[in-house]
Amino acid sequence: MRNVFVETDNVKRFLSALTALNQRGADEACLVVVDGLPGLGKTTTLKHWVARTGSVYLRAKKEWTPSWFMNELLDTLRVNPPHAFQKKYAKALEELAGRQASAALENMSFGLVIDEADHVSSKSAILETIRDISDMIELPTILVGMGKVNDNLARFPQVASRVSQKVRFEKASRDDVRALIQLRCEVAVADDLLDFVLKASSGFNREILEAIANIERFGLRNDPGPGGLGIADMAGQVILNDRASNRPIRVPGGL
Structure with missing residues (x-):
């Protein structure tokens, strides 16, 4: 089988959402929710986008804590995590902001993708940490789930209000x-x-x-x-x- 990435209708809707995100009115409204049943190509699409743009991909864990999340983020960024959470947070912001600025110089997209986001979309502490990172540097942050993310976020208006784009992956035509x-x-x-x-x-x-x-x-x-x-x-x-x-x-x- 040829190793070719195919732009299906779902992929086109996702890319259109990113274009719309870049044209948003409120700077802090830079969250994107990608939802849909398993097996519709969400992870494949996001991993392709991450590889093409140099963005950051994380897979959420059911037992994530803010500290565990931050450690995985820094590990993915290839940065040795400091001991204190505040220093981890500052280091992550510094690294992400630097990569975002470099991407902007090349007129490229850059963002943070959190797959399997159903695991964390009902956990206030994790969501607030993600929101803080996204807000501080206006970083496009994409939460990928299997149908529960939007409903769960409705319980957290301060986070849900930051979602400017929602993409639902549908069955193939x-x-x-x-x-x-x-x-x-x-x-x-x-x-x-x-x-x-x-x-x-x-x-x-x-x-x-x-x-x-x-x-x-x-x-x-x-x-x-x-x-x-x-x-x-x-x-x-x-x-x-x-x-x-x-x-x-x-x-x-x-x-």
């Missing part, structure tokens, strides 16, 4: 599936098989990529012909595993 197959699969695929991938995957990126891997594996061993690999070619073959039952889903038409 037919055009998304076509783009993923065309750009990532090394085997041509006919429209009927494309439509079956959309149906069998229920629009989840994770399952679509699993299907592409199975299609490619079969197609490289069998000549798909000029029209691409179709349902008749793969009849009876496993295309992916059902996420609810973990049972294999086969292409229809086999014995």
Whole structure:
């Protein structure tokens, strides 16, 4: 499978939100919430953006404390953490502000991404620490969750008021599936098989990529012909595993 990042509709909505963030009215309103079910490409999208911009990525932990969060942030920034929390906070601000300024000189985006933010979106102490960092240097901060972040933040108006953009990742459209197959699969695929991938995957990126891997594996061993690999070619073959039952889903038409 080709290692290509595909700009799906979800990716485009995320990038549009970042553009809107840069045009915000209130300087302190620089929080972005990215929400959606697991398997829709949120983490892949954010990690790609982080790699492209040199931004900072953290995965929240269920038992995070402000000190643990700060230690992980400094470790990711490759800075030896001081002992006192106040000094850790000051050092993190200094390092983040410096990187943000360097990015601005190159007309690049820069921000802090906190994945699995459901773990911390109901914890006042962590949220206040994140808000303080974001406020102090007007740092775009992206909270990525699986459906609970917005509801949890509603309990903390001082934080929720800083959210200027909300992006919900939706299930893949037919055009998304076509783009993923065309750009990532090394085997041509006919429209009927494309439509079956959309149906069998229920629009989840994770399952679509699993299907592409199975299609490619079969197609490289069998000549798909000029029209691409179709349902008749793969009849009876496993295309992916059902996420609810973990049972294999086969292409229809086999014995």
